[in-house]
Amino acid sequence: MEVRVRYAPSPTGLQHIGGIRTALFNYFFARSSGGKFILRVEDTDRERYSDESLEDLYSTLEWLGVKWDEGPVVGGDYGPYIQSERFDIYKKYAEQLVAEGKAYYCYCSPERLEALRKEQAESKSEYQGYDRHCANLTAEERAELEAQGIKPVIRLRVPTEGKTTFHDILMGDITRRNRDISPDPIILKSDGFPTYHLANVIDDHLMHITHIMRAQEWIPSGPLHVLLYQAFGWEVPQYCHLPMVMGKDGQKLSKRHGSTAVRDFRAKGYLPEAIINYVTLVGWSLDGSTEFFTKSELEKCFRLENIHKSPAVFDYKKLDWFNGQYIRAAADERIASLITPYLQEAGFIQDPLTEEDKALVSRIVPPVKERMKVLSDVVPLTAFIFRDEPVEDKTVYIGKGSDLEKTVEALRRGSDILLSGLRSGRSHEDIETELSALATELSIKVAGVFQPIRVAITNSTVSLPLFDSIELIGLDETERRLRRGLTILEEN
RNA sequence: GUCUCCUUCGUCUAGUGGUUAGGACAACGGGUUUUCAUCCCGUCAACGCGGGUUCGAUCCCCGCAGGAGAUGCCA
Structure with missing residues (x-):
């Protein structure tokens, strides 16, 4: 039998790490077993629904390269795949259960239910949940309540x-x-929309879903869903509950742990392959030692048996490490086009890219690639090229073991060595040797010579390699900044 | 409160009735290097507790503890 799995998010918020982990596991399982991956939109909560969430769902899956075989946009044999468009189906099935005596109409007000819950909580009653107040209403009682204009919900008889x-x-x-299962849960709301339990069971059956892979938070409602399948006389699919993704404090991962929306990771400059690689490794492993997986490898080697049972903490630092690895492994041209938007947003280069800027971006890539964890790191790393904000604090120019006097001397003579050396085309090694000799002569460490030069040119003690930096701003600008540095050091 | 699930280094994990309990990230230390980073090397670090079964348990069984999740006209 062909494997058919689905990812069925509810468009009530942005796609987050936990959600796409579920999507990825479903997707990889489908691919590795030659089955179908179906996308279904569970938009039965009209209070929390938002168009933005739906767009975010599509754009996130597209960015990750996760394509669905059936679902919204692409269609399929068992559509529609958006639950709000299946309204009539749920109503029909819910009413069928009522007709068969397996479910009943309930007219209790939200206020009464709220009061009931509160009372049960306060009295620490062993019995929690609906009191089945409407379970056995007579036809007359129902008619009277209907006459009052009360819109009933439908509850399943547990x-x-x-x-x-x-x-x-x-x-x-x-x-x-069964007595521990939430007593008589609502399956059809008073607005006619189904609740998750009903819609989910009906659609999974109608769409011939063979394996239900979802987060472990659903385990407690598993038996309820089985009851629903039994009520309809349908075959129960296979279940595979996925370990949850937790934050550092061991609680379910959420915003307070940091960014969880995939869109945010994308904006900060994480690559999709890094997200896929790391997220898949949260709660799953092939052999305990293989770390790097491409998406297509996972489409082949993903096995259900390798999924872990216990919840896993999401480690932002390990994601950073993966991302850095992927950035370094990427082709320079790709990195160039990926960092361009960050430079544009920072106002460093024009939005319609000029040929000059394009060339500059290409030159930026090699030194910057080794230093980025996320693509947005390019902005602080290259700011000195586009913005000249000189360091006024003299002490910053002074290297370890040096003093102001020697630093001035080092900068003055170092500048000459550097500029004349570069202008006459001497090798970097030769110039370095000469600068080292200068340090020896002044009886200071090599850093005592390089630091003032570096600070004058890059306006920071931490920068890209010196010769790369010079190359990026040009010799004339380098000379100007070196002179300016000397001026700063010499003024009183 | 009740129910359900979970338990190997700080984190993600591998693993076995007898192992120096393996790898990765992090942390720390060292090397390369003009700074930072990269890269390389190394160090630290775990079988939750108590009973069994067994010649022997991290591994099998039973308790306990701890953690998480669920208990909605949210999913």
Whole structure:
């Protein structure tokens, strides 16, 4: 039988790390088993729905290169794939359950339910949940409530006796006593929309989903879903609950742990392959030693059996490491086009790129590539090229073991060695040797010579390699900044 | 409160009835280097606790503790 899995997010917020981890696991499982990956939009919560979320879903999956075989936009044999367009289907099935006595109309107000919950919480009652107030209304009672204009919800009758078990590929059999299942959950809301439980079960059945891979937070509702399948007389699909992604403090990963929206990672300059690689490694491993995986490798080697059972903490630093690795491995041309928008946004170069800027960006890439963890790092790294903000604090120019007097001397003579050397085309090695000799002569460390030069040219003690920096701003500008540095050091 | 799941270095993980318990990130130290970074080398660091079973348990069984999740007209 062909494997059919789905990623079924609800467009109520931006796609986050946990969500795409689920998407990726589904996608890789489908690909590695020759099955189909289906995308379904679960927009049954009209209160929290937003168009932005839906657009974010599509753009994020596209950016990651995750293509769905069936779903919105591409279509498929079991559409529509957006739940709000399947409104009538859910209503029909819910009413069928009512007709069969497996579900019933409930007229309780949200206020009554709220009060009930509060009372149960305060009394620490062992029994929590709906009190089945409307479970056995007579036709007359219902007619009267209807006449008052109350729009009812539909609740599923959960048995009070017995227990329900489902099998999870990772976890094994999971059993709950029926009395512990949320009593008579709402399956159709008063606005006619289904709740998650109903819509999910119906669609998974109608779309012939074979494996349900979702986060472990759904485990407790597994038995409820089985009850629903049984009520309809449908075959229960296979379950595989995925370990959750946690923050540093061991709680479910959320905004307070830092960025979780994939869009934010993208904006900061993470590469999609780094995100895919790292996120897949959270809760999954091939052999415990292989670290790097391309997307197409994962499409081949991903196995359900290698998924871990316990929750995993998301490590931002390891993601940074992966990203740095991928940046360094990328072709220079690609990095050039990727860093361009950051330089433009910083106002360093024009938006329609001039030929000159384009050439400059290409020259920036090699020295910068070794130093970036995220693409946006390019801005502070190259600011000195586009903005000249001289360091006024003399002490910054003074290298370790040197003093102001020697620093002035080092900068003056060092500048001459540097400029004349470069103008006459001497090798960097020769110039370096000569600068070292100067240090020896002044009886200071090599850094005592290089530091004032570096600070004068790059306006920072930390910079790209000196000769690269000079090359990027040009010899004339270099000379101007060196002179200016000397002026700063010599003024009182 | 009740129910369900989980438990190997700080983090992600590998692994076995007898191993020096392996790798990666982080941290720390060193080397290369004009700074930073890269790169290379090294150090630190784990089987939650208590009972069993066994010649022997990190691994099998039972308790416990801790953590997480669920208990919504949200998913």
